[in-house]
Amino acid sequence: MFKAFRVVVVLCYFFFIALIGSLLCLFRPFNPDNTRICGRMFSWGGLKLLGMKITIEGAEQLTRLPPSVVVANHQDNRDLFVHGSIVPYRTVSIGKKILRYIPLFGQVYWLAGNILIDRSKTKQSVNAMTQTTIALKEKRTSIWVFAEGTRDKGEKLLPFKKGAFHMAIDAGVPIVPICASNYAKHTDLSNLHSGEVIIKVLAPISTQGMDKSDVSELMASTHAKMKETISQLDARVLTK
DSSP, X not given: OHHHHHHHHHHHHHHHHHHHHHHHHHHSTTOTTHHHHHHHHHHHHHHHHHTEEEEEEOGGGGTTOOSOEXXXXXXXXXXXXXXXXXXXXXXXXXXXXXXXXXTTHHHHXXXXXXXXXXXXXXXXXXXXXXXXXXXXXXXXXXXXXXXXXXXXXXXXXXXXXXHHHHHHHHHTXXXXXXXXXXXXXXXXXXXXXXXXXXXXXXXXXXXXXXXXGGHXXXXXXXXXXXHHHHHHHHHHHHTO
């Protein structure tokens, strides 16, 4: 009963912030820092209502962050609240086109300058890749990507898609891995204090001197680092 009530309250907060965010973005449409501001708003109250405690480590890696491709693990819909607390300055994300049909949120997501793509249409995906390269190289904007391409539900880090790594190499910008402990598996919304999440920002991985032939190796090494880090974070959460 408490869990159902909590979910309803969080949904009300979600739509309220989506409305406020939409109004804010109307005054500064497609500003690349809209995503960070809206992310903070979603996170600020959302985490309190969800009863989730967040610990962030390595946030100094994001200070004065140059244009980068940020790669994070994707667990469930609460990622909006969890990762919203750490979106870097001038960072937009790549999302599925279907997001635009979510009432209010679709509007704020679009107005915030995020890039919507239809992965089933190759031409649109290629155009999106071109947009991201321009954003990284010419607009001094970072791109946030959930490289798994789908939610892993907190079970394990799924295989990565190559798109994020192609983007980084094409633009000559670093990869910045952000790891969150598996809260989807280790938190319980039925409890007042549902659980703890540890987020760790890893050191940037340079792509200087790399070309397309290095994509697979870069992707594999990034995946291995993130998988190991997430396992370490999980062990720390479970021993508390």
